[in-house]
Amino acid sequence: MFAFIAREPILDREKDVFAYELLFRDGNGGAYPEHNPKRSQQIAEKFYALGLDDISGEKASFINFSPKTLIEGLPSTLNPESVIIELADNPATDSGLMDACKHIKNLGFKIAVDDPLLMSSQHAIFPLIDIVKVDVTKTNYEQIHKSLPRFLDAKVQLVAEHVRSHDDFVTCRDLGFDFFQGYFFAEPTERVQRHLPASKMNLVDLMGESSNATFNLERINQIIERDAALSFLLLKFINNPTINKRYKITSLRHALNYMGEVEIKKFIALLSLANLSDDKPIELIHMSLVRAKFFDLLSQTRKQSQNPPMGFLVGLFSLLEALLDQSMTDILAQIPLIDEVKDALEGKNEEFNAYLSVAKAFESAIWLTIIKQSRALGIDQKELHSLYNQAIVWGNGVRQSISAYFPRRKTED
Structure with missing residues (x-):
């Protein structure tokens, strides 16, 4: 049971999430924290805590x-089918650790080792290793090229760490890496000035309606009825247990009566974003979902106006540059959002700038920034962590519903 945790995605060669690296605030260097029964009980009672399944979903x-934890014995609750044991230090000099x-x-766990020097296959630990992680910002590409064959021959999988751009991803993939850790997928592949295709105009119209202070049911119905796929997805989404656990929804009007105006605005914004880009990793949508829920919870905590749901919309649309490979200015010139949402997305609103700062800090486990922003926002650190944990759980649930209705994205160079 954890309250203070962050995660960073590790993607495969098709840019689908293979796993998350979990980073614990209470552990030395982000390691799994030493077990403290009393503290675990306090977390369970007072905070929105997460279990490992909550954090990583199905990944x-x-x-x-730490060496101490490994020598004394892993927690019995860990599942070898879903947990990969990572070693920051080479255990060869410690017989107890070996x-x-x-x-x-023997318990069935896989072992991953951080190894920027790419060890020799004669090394004592080599036969036990399943995965090697290489920090590509600290290791020469020429050295990597020379060393990779011995790992590939031994069927050891390779993770490139700190992959920062699409070009880095392509280089590492061509070298032979299996997995890629970093937020390269959340950066535009290339910034190009272009118009959104006519086929996406229904989605653009829906995004505009989601930010309107008034709610025009007939207008939204007209937009959705123009696109049979949208109509299908709307009913599929809205009847997903993550969103609606009680009643079978048969129409937008029925949904409005059941969910209310503000929740429908969030929903049509989510539906629009999920359909907007056909060739981007689903993890980019997932990040947008978590930010949307986190910003929404922050807005409620800070007593911000909820109609339109500004926090949700700003969080959801905060990664549009990466989704559309355009500058935010060019994107916003084409989408009829209200000025308040546009200003926030262009960094002109201090409130939402603070939300974005703390969201990015959670995404990269920058704990000092979280502490600083908790003071600036007047929200206790523990509550801030709790809000983000809720956003992760919500995002995981919605992601599962989205994944079921969208085809697998294809990797493009």
Whole structure:
């Protein structure tokens, strides 16, 4: 049970999420924290805490453990089918740690090692390793090129860490890496000035309606009825248990009566964004979902106006540049959002600038920024963590519903 945690995605060669690396604020260097029964009980009672399944959803978890924890024994609750044991230090100089690694392997766990020097295949730990992580900002590409064959021959999988751009991703993929850690996918592939295609205009219209202070049911019905796929997805989405656990919804009017105006605005914004880009990783949509819910919860906590749902919309649309490979200014010139939302997306609103700062800090486990922003927003750190945890759980649930209705994205160079 954890309250203070962050995660960073690790994507495969098709840019689908393979796993998340979990980073714990209470652990040394982000490692799994030492078990404290009393503290665990306090977290369970007072905070919105997460279990590993809540954090990673259906994906695997990379978790760094201290040598002490490994030698004394892993927590019995960990599942070897979903948890990958990560070692920051080479265990070869510690016989107790080597024995612990052998025991871990016998339990069925995979072992990942951070190794910027790309060890020799003669190394004592080599036969136990399943995955090697290489920080590509600290390792020469020529050295990587020379060293990779011995890992590939041994069927050891390779993770490129700190992949910062699409060009880095392509280079590492061509070298032979299997997985890629970093937020390269949340950066525009290239900034180009172009108009949104005519096929997306229904979505653009819906995005505009979601930010309107008034609610024009007939107008929204007309937009959705023009697109049979949107009509289908609307009913599929809205009847998903993550969103609606009680009643079978049969129409937008029925949904409005059941959910209310503000929730419908959030929903049509989400539906629009999920359909807007056909060739981007689903994790980019997932990040947008988590930000949307987090900004929404922050807005409610800060007593901001909820109609239109500014916090939700600004969080949801905060990654439009990466989704559309355009500057935010060019995008907003084509989408009929209200001025308040446009200003926030262009960084002209201090309130939402603070929300974005703390969201990025959670995404990268920059704990000092979280502490600073909790003071600036007047929200206790523990509550701030709790709000973000709720956003992760909500985002995981909605992501699962989205994944079921969208085809697998294809990787493009």
